[in-house]
Amino acid sequence: MSVLTRLWPFQRKSAGDSWEDVFRRLFGGRETKAGITLTADTAMQVTAVLRCVLVIADGIATVPLKVFRKDASTGRREVATDHPLLDLLAVEPNDWQDALQFRETLAMHVALLGNAYVFINRVRGQISELLPLDPSRVMVKRGADLRLTYTVTSEAGIAQQFPAEAIWHLRGPSWNSWMGMEPLRMAREAIGLSVALETSHASLHKNGVQSTGMYSVEGSMTPDQYKFLRAWIEQHNAGAHHAGKPLLLDRAAKWTPLTMSGVDAQHLETRRHQIEEICRAFGVMPIMVGYSDKASTYASAEQMFLAHAVHTIRPWHRRFEASITRTLLTKADRDAGLYPKFLDAELLRGAAKDRAEFYRSGIAAGWLMRNEAREWEELDPKDGLSEPLSPSNMVVGNPPATSPNP
Structure with missing residues (x-):
């Protein structure tokens, strides 16, 4: 019987459990001031959000992660090739992922939602597998004794409760000390406005960008004639695929072009500003998502890349290392000088x-x-x-x- 088969014969959740509230908490689900109901899916469709999350994930997944053993008497260190955790973190954490994909998935979860969860499969006290969990299917509760319990629900609605020792809970910055703050929720207004701007701009292109001009004909028109003319123009001239084609009209029809207004120009400037706002929320340099001002030079860009490595990626590395040390290494391992380390010196x-x-x-x-x-x-x-x-x-x-x- 596989681990996943054993994992999912969970007991049915009680009628009192409201998983809709959990999903809404984890994936936003609140209407922003711009009128957008924001979820993780809609947020990741914003290219600035997608790139910020992937930049952080790439910086965590592509840098080698090793487990070292340091000799307390000599101060020398060596890679702990005899420890099973090294293979799980550096090569194969489970049956369907390599180490890069595993860390990439965790990094995307924690970068967007503030929390990532992994089921620790132990066999005779030794960790044999690390199984990433969908954050939308994990509910965390803290009891009166301050101990955390994790309820995991399958796609079939079957749930089982696990103690904290069975779950590797990787947190982002935390306000209450036991749940990471969710960037998706904290930055929902900036992301929601970006979605609204994207939607409104797309609607302009649907019928051939904005209204570039207006037609006028001599004499009055009946409602049926107006509907026919409008439908005929939409069929033969509206849309990007008709751009540049000549249009023939009778009744001395005239075309009056319209120019872009200051409001339209401000619309584009607001879209650019939202990229900076989203990057600021995720702590990512705008240049890392393909956005830079005209004043940037090669020298300044190089310093920005260095600042990205120091102020964006390195804190995530240290957060992963601290979480691994506490959760996946035993006290005996730590006393023996074992510790995880990202080899991130090459970034600098x-x-x-x-x-x-x-x-x-x-x-x-x-x-x-x-x-x-x-x-x-x-x-x-x-x-x-x-x-x-x-x-x-x-x-x-x-x-x-x-x-x-x-």
Whole structure:
């Protein structure tokens, strides 16, 4: 019997449970001031939201994650290849995902909804699988004893309750200490306005962008004639596929073009402003979603990429590491010097010229070995390059001999 088969013969939820409230809480579901009922699905259709979530997810999924063991006496560390958690986090967490896809899924959940949940499948006390859960099907409750319980509901409506020890709960920034704040809810007005702007702009294009002009004919028209003329124009001239085609009308019809108003220009400016608002809510640099002002240069863009690595991605790495340490490592593991670590130093290495200067100064000063630099550049080690160089002016030698007294 598979783990998933054992996981879903849950007991039916009681009539008093309101899962609609849970879904509404997790996926927004509230009408914004712009008149948009926002859900996770509609939010992810906003390209700025989609890109912000994927940028964070990419920064977590594509950076290697290892489990190290540090020797308390020597301070040296090594990859804990003998620990089962390394394979789960770095290679294969479950039967259908690799480690990159697994971390990507968790990162998308926590970046958009503030919380991600994983069922920890233990066999004889050892973690054998990590199974990601749909956040919409998890309800968290805190009891009078301050202990958390997790109720997971299947697609068939069957629910089962799990203790906190069985669930890896990855939280974003939290106000109440036990549930992460939901960016989708906190930024719903900015996202909702963006959806409304997208909808209104799309409606302009539906019939050939905005009304670019108006037709006028001589004499009066009956209601039937007006309906016929309107239908004929919509059939032969409206829509993007008719753009540029000539239109022939009788009765001395005249065409009066209309120009874009200041309101229309402000509409476009508001759409650009909403990109910045959404990026601000997710803590992502606008340049990372393909938006930049005309004043940006290559040098300033490079500093923005560095700021993104330091202020956006690195805090998420540390959040994942702390959560893994607390939830997936036992106290005995921690006492033995085991800890998880994202190898994110490569995000800060800069351009090839900067790296070359960094390696040169480190090797010349004696604190960096040449094979270490080769390893960072994904090159094989060479014989004789594993010893540090000792600059002549830094070599500790014998004190100078004193001349005998005459």
